[in-house]
Amino acid sequence: MFFKVSKRELLNGLNIVSRAISNYSPLPAFSGIKFNVNETDICLMASDSDISIKTYLSARDEYHLEIIRTGSIVIEAKYILDIVRKMDTDIIEIEVADGCNVKISDENSEFNIIGMYANEYPLIDFDKSEDFFTIGSTELKKIINQTIFATSDKDTRPYLNGINFFIDGDNVECTATDSYRLAKTSFKINKSFNYNIIIPAKSLNELMKSLDEDKEIEVYLSNKKVLFIVDNTTIQTRLIDGKFPDTKQLIPESFAYELQLDIRDILGSIDRVSFIKNDGVNIIKLDLNSEESILSSKSQDIGSAIETLRTAQFTGDNLSISFNGRYVFEAIKAINSSTIVFKFSGEMKPFIIQGVEDDKVLQLVLPVRTYL
Amino acid sequence: MFFKVSKRELLNGLNIVSRAISNYSPLPAFSGIKFNVNETDICLMASDSDISIKTYLSARDEYHLEIIRTGSIVIEAKYILDIVRKMDTDIIEIEVADGCNVKISDENSEFNIIGMYANEYPLIDFDKSEDFFTIGSTELKKIINQTIFATSDKDTRPYLNGINFFIDGDNVECTATDSYRLAKTSFKINKSFNYNIIIPAKSLNELMKSLDEDKEIEVYLSNKKVLFIVDNTTIQTRLIDGKFPDTKQLIPESFAYELQLDIRDILGSIDRVSFIKNDGVNIIKLDLNSEESILSSKSQDIGSAIETLRTAQFTGDNLSISFNGRYVFEAIKAINSSTIVFKFSGEMKPFIIQGVEDDKVLQLVLPVRTYL
Incomplete structure (x- = not known):
């Protein structure tokens, strides 16, 4: 694996995927960022198993991408972020020299970091379902902000630790409750589905941090996971098992x-x-x-x-x-x-x-x- | 005790003196701010015994001061600061009604807080010595910043926990060392004294936070304490006992x-x-x-x-x-x-x-x- 890329774009990509990394992950591999270098692009990926984020640095002009050798490696997130952030250069070279030694360099600086073999990283499946709708990021953020604070942070009833998305035709009802209070809002989509799912509050919090600009988001639904796709980036979250209580009779x-x-x-x-x-x-x-x-x-x-x-x-x-x-x-x-x-x-x-x-x-x- | 005063000026005064308050003070009284209301002014004071700060709200126009009844009381700093900061008014009334119940009010809000009797607060003596010099706050901050990081934060040698001010005639040499490194600078004063004192780094850190604008500071020296006077405010710190090592032969x-x-x-x-x-x-x-x-x-x-x-x-x-x-x-x-x-x-x-x-x-x- 050997490539050259714009420092700014690499740092941007690393910042995006590192949001998936949890400090409390039980699996050591999950403290790393996986680099997957193909003939035409680089995929950066990170996960804590609940939430997984991948993003692509592709052959667009602003990336100044030059792929010399394909391959893959996992690099400790905190080191690669710290190094790339502080490097004083426009173009960074990253090369896996022998085994899992990673060399990150520019004209004046050279870092040699011990990486992890990519095959030791758990397999994360980013498969999309066929059911998806689009929504503006500003609207999605508003909906999350209006309900997320009412989710429970206790472990006793996991199905209260997320926002319920109840999709009935083109109407989406979002409800959160910790059993002492409840927050509810709704919106319309341009498709028609039937889903009753609970998205973890933790994942939605990370999603919101990734949505700084106003962009179109594709939301892919299934009964196991939800994918949010914005530009080159995919944010995937598992769903919470369990049945969300029927809250209608409470109101x-x-x-x-x-x-x-x-x-x-x-x-x-x-x-x-x-x-x-x-x-x-x-x-x-x-x-x-x-x-x-x-x-x-x-x-x-x-x-x-x-x-x-x-x-x-x-x-x-x-x-x-x-x-x-x-x-x-x-x-x-x-x-x-x-x-x-x-x-x-x-x-x-x-x-x-x-x-x-x-x-x-x-x-x-x-x-x-x-x-x- | 009963007075009315500008909210803005009261909040400013409370912010200034509350810098002396330490979260780890052993004496409960030191978590409070002492109000001392005379015929003509209000003195606010706080201390953690190492550092003590007092400031005056006087009969200047901008204070909108109206003293109805003199007296004194000690009010828990965190409550009075929180209340005054959030009150939505120009003029605040503070009255000690019966015993040590303090009423803080404006047109729409009324707070009744349990205070402490002022005579339960330790006596803090702000007496000044005759030896003083003046220095601009920007210069004093520069001198502190250039040396303070080299002070020791270990408890083993207390005399290294501060900056040594060695005053020989009109020359002041400032030295800090933790025995692994040393920082030294010097400046001239417009007087002539002989002092060899150690000012605690902790006090100088608090002093720096209080010096936002460029102002003339009067510095009163003695072998027990140092007073810094800026406008209506006096910041007093005890000195560190012990002899600062002679560092000349190290260089x-x-x-x-x-x-x-x-x-x-x-x-x-x-x-x-x-x-x-x-x-x-x-x-x-x-x-x-x-x-x-x-x-x-x-x-x-x-x-x-x-x-x-x-x-x-x-x-x-x-x-x-x-x-x-x-x-x-x-x-x-x-x-x-x-x-x-x-x-x-x-x-x-x-x-x-x-x-x-x-x-x-x-x-x-x-x-x-x-x-x-």
Whole structure:
């Protein structure tokens, strides 16, 4: 294996695939990046078995690619990234000299790194299914951002550790819940399928980091894995086994109380009182009546805080309701609307939060019982 | 205690004094900020016993200060900072209602925090000596930056944990060493004193963070503590007990070898090979002769790196010398010169590094023996 390539493009490719590498991978090979050099292009690949990323450096002009000898090798990601990033040159040469010794060089610098044989790297299959749709990366990011925070990070119910994509015809419903709160949104696709899959939150987080520009993404569906293809890059994630709970019956349909207010007003108030914690949790109480809407929080050790919600417009009988401040803060942050509305059906009933200007996103939070 | 004050100025004052607060302070009171409200001004103060900072909010226009009732209280720094930072108002009211309950409020928000009685806070004496000189903050920062990295962070010899200020007449010599390397610079003052003191590196680091603008600083000297006064703020640090070693005899006076080169050339090369470590230390070897200057590093586990120093001009017999890469990198970074010179007297003798355009700063590094 021996090739020359643009430093900038190589570094870019290495940065893309290295996102798949986990610090906690059980398999030593997964700390490396696999180089596969063909007659016409170079494939870089990395994986942690849950998520796998490959990208191609091809014979396009800007790559300044010159392939002298084909072959493959695995190089420790942290070393190759550090070396390539710091090299002060336009063109880098990489050569596997004897065995698995890799020489990385330019005019003034020469690095000799001990690599790993490519056949010791696990076989990763990037086969695509026939079912795919396209979506803009900005829209996909928005959908993920509006729901991902509500996924569970506990190990007890793995099927809550991802976002459920329920595809029924051309309608895709995305739902995440950790059983204390739920976030839901939907979008239309230009095809028609039936899938009910759970994509791991961890993979979607890595996917989002890879989507900096606004680009068309091809999403290939199957019941085992999903592939996202953007330009030269394929990001593949396994799916979570298990059945996502049916959440429809959780969402109340009629509401006796409604609180409408400015999004900055409520976010500012929750943020200010968030330092008041009991056992690490910030519990917030809303006292609502036709005269005034008061948000408060207190703790024996720290003290108390009282906020008047200036922009609040409340309809319904007097209501006092308590909830986890962080859950409601994150739910509201995911709503893209300058005015939001809380809809309550009772002190101990789940309540929903929606945007007045955009009601596609639905946020649901369970209240908590307090004795304060 | 009851006053109103500009939110912006209060936050600024709290940010200044909170730099003295250490997360590891043994005394609970030291996690608080002491408010002392007089007829005409407010003094904010914080300390971790090594370093103490006080600042005044006075009756200047921009403070919008209105003192209704004098008094004093100690408020947990993290709470008061968090509250004041997030409050959405121009003017903040702070009142000690009953006992040590502190009410912080504006039109829409009210926080009730449990404070500490001011008489439970240790007495910190900010008395100034008569000996003082003035220095610009930019110059003081430069002097500290050129030496502080060479101080020791080990507990075994406390007198190496600071910078030695040796004041002989109007000349101030600043020296730091951890016994493997040494950094030295000097400056002139507009007075004449005799002091030989060691200022803790930790205090100087905090001092530097407080010096953002270019301002005149008054430095008050004594054999127990040093005070730095900028505008309304006093930063006081204790000194380190013990005698700083006499380092004069360590510095060689004649040199048989000289290597002159571009600062970016050598910094780039050291940076590129720095990932090659043996037991966590990056050992670098220089092979110097009249033909070429080669920098290299190797490790059994990782591999090797070889760099040709393009801009090197070497005079002397052939020389091979090895050293800790980080020590030399930090030493060079502290030199303000585009061309630097290494002066060697032998393979196992300490060598010095200086700037060609600025020879006030002297960096000394001990070589290491290697069997690679």
